[in-house]
Amino acid sequence: MKNLEYKNKKLQFSKTDIASVAKNNKTPFYLYSEEILVKNYQDFYQGAVNANLINPLVCFALKSNPNKELVKILAKMGSGADIVSGGELKRAMECGIPAEKIVFSGVGKTEEEILYALKVSKGKLCSFNIESLEELELINSCAKRTKTVARICFRLNPVVKPKTHKYISTGNKTHKFGLLEKDVLSFLKEKKYWSHSKLVGLSIHIGSQLLDLKATKKAIAKMCDIALKTQAPLEFIDVGGGLGVDYHPSETKRMPSIEEYMTLVYKTLHKEFYSKSDLRPRVVFEPGRRIIAKAGILVMRVLRNKISEDNHFVIVDGGMNDFMRPSLYGAYHGVTPVQEAKATTRVHVVGPICETSDCFGSDRPLPALKSGDLVILEDTGAYGYSMGSNYNLRGRPLELLIQKNQKLKTVNKAQDYKELL
Incomplete structure (x- = not known):
């Protein structure tokens, strides 16, 4: 994934040190990049202009990610909206579209x-x-x-x-x-x-x-x-x-x-x-995924390891209620450790949900991971939070935005138990 790189063996996303963000914010959480979002939209719109398409209108598909702050950024750049519900209509208009x-x-x-x-x-x-x-x-x-x-x-x-x-x-x-x-x-x-x-x-x-x-x-x-x-x-x-x-x-x-x-x-x-x-x-x-997918990652923490003969499970605190695509579609998303190290074994990265399908990746080459270590799931900006749920009575995760000035902004706080009732 572009915009992911190690610096001094610590993984950075959009030039921001992920481990530093995780020190002050409970995992799992989504981390978005304004810089990537803006570039993706501009590349798409300018591509239409460069191809001599007539008066192009790019209507961002809100179903992919309806976060208010992200939609406001797109609205300021002139984006329209592709909506599929009254709620998405209200969200688009309140964000300035x-x-x-x-x-x-x-x-x-x-x-x-x-x-x-x-x-x-x-x-x-x-x-x-x-x-x-x-x-x-x-x-x-x-x-x-x-x-x-x-x-x-x-x-x-x-x-x-x-x-x-x-x-x-x-x-x-x-x-x-x-x-x-x-x-x-x-x-x-x-x-x-x-x-x-x-x-x-x-x-x-x-x-x-x-x-x-x-x-x-x-x-x-x-x-x-x-x-x-x-x-x-x-x-x-x-x-x-x-x-x-x-x-x-x-x-x-x-x-x-x-x-x-x-x-x-x-x-x-x-x-x-x-x-x-x-x-x-x-x-x-009506693009959605192409604009927002690579502008987001899901940051998770390792809970523990479990070895069952030749099956090695790494259990993380993020679950299919936080990110559904692998469970629903068998979709592939890269799993990357935040601390750089050589891959030494092949593991199954799974969540805590009471479903066998709660698996982010099978047979993935990863370094030895222990309780407390951080990993990220790549390319989760689209159909991540928007498809999430409270299954197993789990609160929806925090959403953070790396702004253009590199400052962090909370764009959706984590749910607590009272909000689930």
Whole structure:
């Protein structure tokens, strides 16, 4: 992981000594870097600009990490938001992201959430990304009741199979997400659903942790074809998010660069849409992981060792309730000791939760570790705290931010028992 290096045999993250931070803060805790977060956003946005994409809007996916202080940093840089709930809408707006930069995704928007979004945005929400006819009908009805016009974007299901984990693949017809081409074209003809709604965009989102762009190219081309068939004066085309990061060393060579990704988006849009239409809609992105994953680590302390014949377990104080991805997806995250030393054995790094799946890494080469030693789990900025829980009645961990001036800031205190009741 970049931005991790040893200095005098002590591990530093974003130029900050991790052991020093752990002296004054109880483990486990998340540690984020403002410098890395800012750079990742700037690289993504500037990549779109450099590729000559039209008036790009980067809508950060709040589901990846909705921490207020982190979202405020992104808002100040001009980021929009991709949201999937009323709570995320409130978080985005209270952090300074204007309604016109917010896309409301998700298959299960409630009537309460829709009415709130229409009222609080005064009809200026960038879009409701529609995923069913019943949803379109409900939103149109809510817009009529609130005397507004709902801005509608059809989320398309391009029927592609990206190379990613089945739980985070969203672009095939067997998935609950998106609309098929025939449905989109059919819904547009139903005038009764458009009395207080206006089609302003089309979108796709085919999955998360994408490292192979073949399916992405195919999906964008499909969206362009449907855009031409609708003959609608679209304001934007939303190419979604999901661009992956290199969690495992083997993924580094396969991971698309921002330049490669943006070039593919531009060339596909130019070939499949711009060359066939006078319309020049802006391009919207919905990245989450690519912006925030590498801006965070989880710091844990070793509780004890356990040896069961040829199985050596290192038990740490962080658990699957703090970081779910390895347990849920079998996801790989690097485990690194804070004190530099030569790896001498292969161990299973496990947490204290009463589940066999509470394991951060199996058969990992690590130095001899004893009670009190510190280790970190790499690349945990995305889908870490946001997917956490209070399972086993454990409080949610502390979140700390390394600011640009290298000073530490508490951006979310640790929960105590009273807060769990």
